[in-house]
Amino acid sequence: MTPLSKDRDGKSRRSEAAPRGDSKKVTSRENPLVALDIAQLRQTHWQDLLIRFIFGATISVAAGIVGSTLGAKVGGILLAFPAILPATLTLIAKEDGGQHLFHDLQGTVAGAFGLVGFGVVAAMTIGRLNVLVALTLALLAWCVVAGTLYLVWATWLRRRGVKL
Amino acid sequence: MGGTFVVAFALVGSVVKPKRFAGLFSAAPSVAIANLLITAYSVDVFETHQDARSMIVGAVAMIVAAVLGLPLLRRLSALRTASCIAGFWFVTAAIGYVVVLR
Numbered sequence: 670m671t672p673l674s675k676d677r678d679g680k681s682r683r684s685e686a687a688p689r690g691d692s693k694k695v696t697s698r699e700n701p702l703v704a705l706d707i708a709q710l711r712q713t714h715w716q717d718l719l720i721r722f723i724f725g726a727t728i729s730v731a732a733g734i735v736g737s738t739l740g741a742k743v744g745g746i747l748l749a750f751p752a753i754l755p756a757t758l759t760l761i762a763k764e765d766g767g768q769h770l771f772h773d774l775q776g777t778v779a780g781a782f783g784l785v786g787f788g789v790v791a792a793m794t795i796g797r798l799n800v801l802v803a804l805t806l807a808l809l810a811w812c813v814v815a816g817t818l819y820l821v822w823a824t825w826l827r828r829r830g831v832k833l
Numbered sequence: 834m835g836g837t838f839v840v841a842f843a844l845v846g847s848v849v850k851p852k853r854f855a856g857l858f859s860a861a862p863s864v865a866i867a868n869l870l871i872t873a874y875s876v877d878v879f880e881t882h883q884d885a886r887s888m889i890v891g892a893v894a895m896i897v898a899a900v901l902g903l904p905l906l907r908r909l910s911a912l913r914t915a916s917c918i919a920g921f922w923f924v925t926a927a928i929g930y931v932v933v934l935r
Contacts, residue, residue: 729864745888
C-alpha cells in the first residue's frame with residue numbers, strides 16, 4: 670500500500686482517498702463500515718455460483734483424497750487452500766474492475782487471519798466437545814477475528830477520508 | 834458438501850458492502866467446515882483433530898499468499914495474480930509442513 674501523506678487534516682494523497690473538503694461526507698452514511706444490499710442477489714448469475722461450487726467441491730474432494738493417502742497432516746493443510754479466491758478474483762475483475770479487486774483481496778487478508786483463529790479453536794475443542802459445537806465455536810472465532818481486524822482497519826481508513 | 838458451503842459464503846459475500854468487507858468471505862472456512870464434519874462422522878475424531886491442527890499451517894500460508902498477492906494486482910491480470918497466490922500458498926504451506934508438522 671502506498672504511504673499516506675502527512676497533511677494536517679489527515680487526508681491521504683492516494684487515488685482512493687476522498688477529495689479535499691469531503692471528509693465529513695465520506696465518513697458518514699455514504700461510507701459505511703458494513704452494509705447489506707439484498708438487491709445484489711438478483712444480479713448474481715447462477716454460472717458464477719456454479720463456478721464457485723465446482724472450485725469448492727474440487728478442493729474438498731482433493732483434501733479428502735490427499736488426507737486418506739498421505740495422512741491427515743497433509744490433508745489438513747489443504748483445508749485452508751484459497752480454493753475460491755481464483756474464481757472470486759476473476760469474476761470481480763470481469764464485473765467491477767481493478768480497484769474493487771484490490772479491495773476484495775485486502776479483505777481476504779483479514780479473513781485469512783480469521784481462518785487461523787478458526788483452526789486454533791477447532792484444534793483446541795475437537796475431541797473435547799461435540800464436533801458440531803466445536804465447529805460452531807470455531808466459526809464464531811473466524812467471525813470475531815476477521816470482523817474485528819476488518820473493523821479496526823476500516824475505521825482507521827475512514828478516519829483518513831478513504832472511501833471504503 | 835464443500836461446494837455447498839462455498840456457495841453459501843459466496844452468497845453472503847455478494848450481499849454485503851463495501852468490497853473490503855465482502856473480501857473477508859473469500860477466506861471463509863467453507864471447505865474446512867465441510868471436510869472436518871465429514872471426517873468426524875466417517876473416520877474418527879482423532880483424525881479430525883489432526884486435520885484442524887494442520888489447517889493452522891495452511892491458514893498462515895493463506896495470509897502470506899494474500900499479502901504477497903496484493904502488489905501483484907497492480908501489475909498482473911486477475912487470473913495471473915490468482916495463480917501466483919496459489920503458488921505462494923503451496924510454497925509457504927510446504928515450508929510450514931517441513932518446519933512445524935513433519
